Amino acid sequence: MPLTEAEHNSQQLSLWESERSEHSWSVRQSARARRLSVRVFRHGGVEIVVPPRTSPQRVSAFVSEHREWIERQRRRAAPAVHWPLPPAALDLSALGEQWQCIGSAGAGRTRVRELLNQRLHLTGRLDDFEQIRHTLIAWLAQHAHRRFDAPLRVLGAQMGVEPGRLQIRCQRTRWGSCSRRGTISLNVCLLFQTPEVLRYLMIHELAHLRHMNHSARFWSDVARHEPDWRALDRELLQGWRRVPSWMFR
Numbered sequence: 001m002p003l004t005e006a007e008h009n010s011q012q013l014s015l016w017e018s019e020r021s022e023h024s025w026s027v028r029q030s031a032r033a034r035r036l037s038v039r040v041f042r043h044g045g046v047e048i049v050v051p052p053r054t055s056p057q058r059v060s061a062f063v064s065e066h067r068e069w070i071e072r073q074r075r076r077a078a079p080a081v082h083w084p085l086p087p088a089a090l091d092l093s094a095l096g097e098q099w100q101c102i103g104s105a106g107a108g109r110t111r112v113r114e115l116l117n118q119r120l121h122l123t124g125r126l127d128d129f130e131q132i133r134h135t136l137i138a139w140l141a142q143h144a145h146r147r148f149d150a151p152l153r154v155l156g157a158q159m160g161v162e163p164g165r166l167q168i169r170c171q172r173t174r175w176g177s178c179s180r181r182g183t184i185s186l187n188v189c190l191l192f193q194t195p196e197v198l199r200y201l202m203i204h205e206l207a208h209l210r211h212m213n214h215s216a217r218f219w220s221d222v223a224r225h226e227p228d229w230r231a232l233d234r235e236l237l238q239g240w241r242r243v244p245s246w247m248f249r
């Protein structure tokens with residue numbers, strides 16, 4: 001659902017703050033600067049130069065407006081930055097699962113297969129960062145769909161609403177959404193959050209089936225099913241820190 005202006009800003013700001021901590025983003029105030037500008041360094045670091053007394057909201061809006069360009073520049077600037085992939089394990093806190101990753105390098109496309117006892121077997125080319133990344137994200141999305149669908153419907157029944165299709169998305173800007181047709185989209189990165197946060201987000205999106213806004217009635221509906229929603233909503237804003245950095249290069 002579209003967020004209200006204030007919420008939108010605060011959420012965008014948090015996204016950006018967590019990115020800064022992870023990937024060396026910085027903001028520099030310059031007395032000479034007339035407008036906001038951005039520099040992408042060779043090592044992939046990003047610096048936003050702002051005139052004095054620029055509000056965080058303004059910086060955040062600027063960053064989201066130029067996000068695609070910045071990401072493109074960073075990919076170009078730092079092609080050699082590789083996170084260790086495949087990772088040793090995937091810690092899916094939301095499900096209480098810890099998947100070990102086992103790799104057997106070979107020829108051909110990277111493939112992933114589930115073995116017993118929460119083990120993932122990666123085969124094929126294991127020297128291609130992008131291939132491994134895509135393969136793992138596709139598996140995570142499929143796994144999230146499998147595991148999120150039933151609890152979403154159970155919660156829906158408790159709340160007296162019936163969600164349509166569940167869609168799992170991999171995006172950096174929002175945790176979930178609810179379309180007018182009742183399709184609920186949940187971010188694959190919710191796998192890395194706590195079970196309580198995942199449950200809260202499901203309740204949040206399900207409540208949108210009744211209220212397509214963030215009105216007081218919407219929040220009281222959410223509160224009926226999750227009295228602790230404020231704390232969980234705040235936790236979600238920090239949630240990007242829990243997501244492995246290779247998911248967003």
Ligand SMILES: [Zn+2]
Pocket residue numbers: 001204208214
């Ligand atoms: Zn919402």
